[in-house]
Amino acid sequence: MKLFNWFKKDEKVYxxxxQSYLSCFDSKVKKNLEQRIVAFDTETTGLDYRTDxxxxxxxxxxYENTISVSDYLELFLSQDIFKKETVPIHGILKEGKEEKIIETEAVIQFLGFIKDAVLVGHHVSFDVKMINEALKRMGLGKLKNRSIDTDAMYQKFxxxxxxxxxxxxxxxxxFKIQSSDRHTAxxxxxxTALIFLRLKNKWK
Known part of the structure; x- marks a missing residue:
């Protein structure tokens, strides 16, 4: 018994x-409902997921063929790394008016929002890598969600x-989509959600 307890103490407690996020992928508790889809984007200090x-x-x-405007998440992160040369692209100032939270809290809120949803993004692998790097800094694993790239969808189409x-x-x-809010996450x-639905409907 003592030996068992000794090994148990070495187990990492997450x-x-x-744990709540991982439980969303437990097949034993999955309900037979249509998979939720979440379109997402990240604005970053640059294009190197290892350093930015x-x-x-x-x-x-x-949901199905409808974007739920009430089901959304928008987060701004505290800027420990600031690159003023990228401000003209994303428009986010270091001391801007937006309420900012630390990276750890942003990741927690993001995981709580997406749960087991299929993630859609344009060049989505980059955004997934950025989230995974943040998770790595927290000592955690990678996202488990399936992802769909709208660029790849258009290539196949x-x-x-x-x-x-x-x-x-x-x-x-x-697709004649107004792009007035480009370069905000x-x-x-x-x-991206609009483009995804246009491409999805064209395949029907």
Whole structure:
């Protein structure tokens, strides 16, 4: 018994929010309902997921063929790393008017929002990597959610090669989507959700 207890003490105890997130993927408690989809985007200090950090996260829920505008998340993070040269792109100032939270709290809220949803993003692998790096700094594992890339969807729809990428602005033009909120996380998440639904409906 003492030996058993000694080994048990070495087991890592994960925080409750992480255990709650992982439990969403427990097949034993899954209900036979249509999978929730969440379109999301991150604004960052740069494009290197290993050294850059998240400035803002935007996400919006999709149910069947409808974007639920009441089911959304918008977070701004405290900027321990500040790159003034990127401000003209995302418009987020270090001491701006937005209420900012630390990275750990932002990740907790993000996991609580997405749960086991399928994640949709434009070049989504980058945004997933940014979240995973934040999780790594917290001593946790990677996201378990399945993800869909709207760029890859458009490539398959048009029969394009893997290296023939289409930008979000270009897709807005193709699908006649207003892009007034471009380069805000919540704005890009909403635009991505619209593009996802347009492509999904064209495949029907």
């Amino acid at each position: 925080p409750e929010f992480w 950090v998240i400035l803002s996260i935007g996400a919006v829920g999709i 048009k029969g394009l090669q893997e290296d023939q990428h289409t930008g979000l602005d270009e897709l807005c033009g193709i 919540i704005g890009d998440a909403y635009i």
